[in-house]
Amino acid sequence: MESMPANMLASAGIKVVLTTRDEQRGLQALETLKASGLSHSVVLHQLDVADAASVATLANFVKSQFGKLDILVNNDxxxxxxxxxxxxxxxxxxxxxxxxxxxxxxxxxxxxxxxxxxxxxxxxxxxxxxxxxxxxxxxxxxxxxxxxxxxxxxxxxxxxxAKKYPNFCINCVCPGYVKTDITANIGFFTAKEGVAHPARLALLPNGNPFGLYYIQNEVSSF
Structure with a gap:
C-alpha cells in the first residue's frame, strides 16, 4: 500500500519523496517501484509525524534538495x-x-x-x-x-x-472501504482503486475548487 500513491504520482512524471516510519518497509516499497521502473523518480526519507525532530529533519531535507513541495499527500x-x-x-x-x-x-x-x-x-x-x-x-x-x-x-x-491558504488547492478524500490491514483486507476496493482518488486530487491543476470533502470521486458534505 505504501508504494501505490508514489507509483501513481511518479508515473505522472512527478519527483516523489516517499516517507515512512519504518525504513525497512520503505525499502520494500522502493523495491516494488523498482520493478515498475519508477524507483529513479522516488526518494525515500524516514518520517515519524509524532516526533517534532523527525518532521523538522524532513522539512530541512525538502528545502535543501528541492526548495519546496508542490504537492503534499497526507495519509499518516x-x-x-x-x-x-x-x-x-x-x-x-x-x-x-x-x-x-x-x-x-x-x-x-x-x-x-x-x-x-x-x-x-x-x-x-x-x-x-x-x-x-x-x-x-x-x-x-x-x-x-x-x-x-x-x-x-x-x-x-x-x-x-483551505480557507487560510486560498492560493493552494487543499481538499480531503475518503477512498472508500479499501482492502488494507486496518480493514483486515475485507474491503470492497483494492488498494490501487482506493489510491486513485487522492492521486486524482493531488494532480488537479491550479484554479480548481478547494476546501472540499470527497467520497471517492463525488463531493460530499462533511
Missing part, C-alpha cells in the same frame, strides 16, 4: 483497534470519518465557527469521555472510535487551512 496517523493506556491514547489521537456524537457533528459541520480551538475542544471532550468509559453513552462511534474521530478532525482541519 497513529492508532489502534484497542488501546488500554490513557496516555498512549492521547498521543495516538492527536496524530491521527463519521462522528456519532451530535455535539461534535455540530462543531465540525458549522463552517462559520469552525476553528482549531473548536477542534481541540472536541478532541479533549472525546479523551475525557474515553478516560471515564462513557464513549457509548455519550454517542461516540462504537467501532474504531479513535480512528474515526481523528479522521473527522483531520477533515475539519483541512477546511480551516
Amino acid at each position: 496517523g497513529i492508532g489502534g483497534v484497542e488501546i488500554k493506556d490513557g496516555n498512549l491514547f492521547n498521543s495516538a489521537l492527536i496524530t491521527n470519518g463519521c462522528v456519532s456524537n451530535e455535539w461534535a457533528k455540530g462543531v465540525f459541520s458549522y463552517d462559520e465557527n469552525l476553528s482549531e480551538e473548536r477542534i481541540d475542544e472536541v478532541l479533549k471532550e472525546f479523551i475525557k469521555d474515553f478516560e471515564q468509559g462513557s464513549l457509548e453513552r455519550k454517542g461516540w462511534p462504537r467501532y474504531l472510535a479513535t480512528y474515526t474521530v481523528a479522521k473527522a478532525s483531520m477533515n475539519a482541519y483541512t477546511r480551516i487551512i
